[in-house]
Amino acid sequence: MQDTENRGGLGRPPRGERFGKRGETDMAPPTRRDVVFETLAFRPPPYVPWAWKPTLACADRLRRHLGLQDLGPWLGSHFCDVGVEVGHFEPLGSDRWRDLYGVVWDRTVDKDIGTPIDWPIREPKDLDDYTFPDVAADSWYAGVAQTLAAHPDRFRRYMLGFSLYERAWTMHGLTETLTDMAARPAFIEDLLDRIVEHNLVQIRRALEFDVDAVRFGDDYGMQTGLIMGASYWRHFIKPRLARMFEPVRSAGKYVFLHSCGCVTELLDDLVEIGLSAFNPFQPEVMDVDAVKRRYHGRLAFHGGMSVQSTLPFGSTEAVRAEAARLLDLGRDGGYIFASSHDVPFDTPPENLVAMMDVVRGQAGLA
Numbered sequence: 001m002q003d004t005e006n007r008g009g010l011g012r013p014p015r016g017e018r019f020g021k022r023g024e025t026d027m028a029p030p031t032r033r034d035v036v037f038e039t040l041a042f043r044p045p046p047y048v049p050w051a052w053k054p055t056l057a058c059a060d061r062l063r064r065h066l067g068l069q070d071l072g073p074w075l076g077s078h079f080c081d082v083g084v085e086v087g088h089f090e091p092l093g094s095d096r097w098r099d100l101y102g103v104v105w106d107r108t109v110d111k112d113i114g115t116p117i118d119w120p121i122r123e124p125k126d127l128d129d130y131t132f133p134d135v136a137a138d139s140w141y142a143g144v145a146q147t148l149a150a151h152p153d154r155f156r157r158y159m160l161g162f163s164l165y166e167r168a169w170t171m172h173g174l175t176e177t178l179t180d181m182a183a184r185p186a187f188i189e190d191l192l193d194r195i196v197e198h199n200l201v202q203i204r205r206a207l208e209f210d211v212d213a214v215r216f217g218d219d220y221g222m223q224t225g226l227i228m229g230a231s232y233w234r235h236f237i238k239p240r241l242a243r244m245f246e247p248v249r250s251a252g253k254y255v256f257l258h259s260c261g262c263v264t265e266l267l268d269d270l271v272e273i274g275l276s277a278f279n280p281f282q283p284e285v286m287d288v289d290a291v292k293r294r295y296h297g298r299l300a301f302h303g304g305m306s307v308q309s310t311l312p313f314g315s316t317e318a319v320r321a322e323a324a325r326l327l328d329l330g331r332d333g334g335y336i337f338a339s340s341h342d343v344p345f346d347t348p349p350e351n352l353v354a355m356m357d358v359v360r361g362q363a364g365l366a
Contacts, residue, residue: 216255323337
């Protein structure tokens with residue numbers, strides 16, 4: 001096991017040097033950013049930080065329920081996220097959208113992202129003729145500095161969505177990408193390598209800003225296990241993730257990764273290549289308590305509140321109890337409270353209010 005202070009703290013000063021130790025009254029109270037730093041350093045934070053999002057439809061329903069136009073203050077996120085989580089899109093009409101990579105998405109059902117229905121890389125020859133979007137251009141980072149300046153009290157993450165495997169399959173097709181891992185592995189390696197080189201340009205540009213972390217998004221799991229199996233993941237994905245994690249770690253920043261599904265068997269590999277925090281920590285596919293205990297001091301977790309059962313279908317009492325249990329799990333650091341994915345439309349607003357009553361209460365907020 002690596003040294004906790006060196007791995008988790010990334011050179012950050014101990015708590016007392018930033019905002020005072022317990023019992024001291026002459027120093028400024030911790031900011032939300034401070035609280036996340038404490039958590040990622042695996043030290044007991046003043047309270048458990050949180051950051052979660054509703055889907056677009058859920059947010060509309062929640063605004064009506066609360067009578068609010070701006071949910072931001074009520075959500076109270078400890079993160080300030082900049083960058084591109086799902087991509088830049090142009091409307092094509094009829095709920096069709098095209099991203100800057102040439103992928104056409106259908107948003108008839110999923111209004112937040114959509115489903116790819118047409119992609120630019122059909123055959124290896126298409127890759128030879130393909131030009132990636134220019135992520136070196138200043139326009140790609142428009143508004144980043146201003147957003148960070150507006151939220152100095154929050155932990156800052158640069159979002160790099162569809163960061164490798166997901167970028168490959170959206171550009172080449174899901175079935176095609178998985179099939180070609182076996183049938184045309186050299187082509188898939190070429191595609192993945194070009195994505196990595198493209199992303200490294202963006203990562204290095206992102207690190208020029210005052211960010212605390214880079215967050216990668218790349219789903220590897222299904223409800224029952226890995227999509228492509230551990231051996232294929234270790235061959236195609238792991239070494240390329242390590243290449244993208246390295247400049248982030250070398251800059252003294254944290255590495256976050258989002259991967260849905262049952263991916264517990266990959267956690268040791270991810271720690272080995274430099275992962276700092278894992279999301280979404282799905283309780284249906286991971287033993288949240290056991291995993292959190294096993295990796296304390298090596299890997300932090302962000303998520304844990306079920307969007308498949310507790311939030312949409314539980315009583316308000318059940319939601320309160322589960323929120324309190326998860327917060328107790330994070331008292332010694334290494335855990336950021338959140339739903340196990342963006343909260344879907346079918347979640348009763350009353351359950352979200354109940355959850356936030358408990359979360360805000362443990363932070364001493366009304």
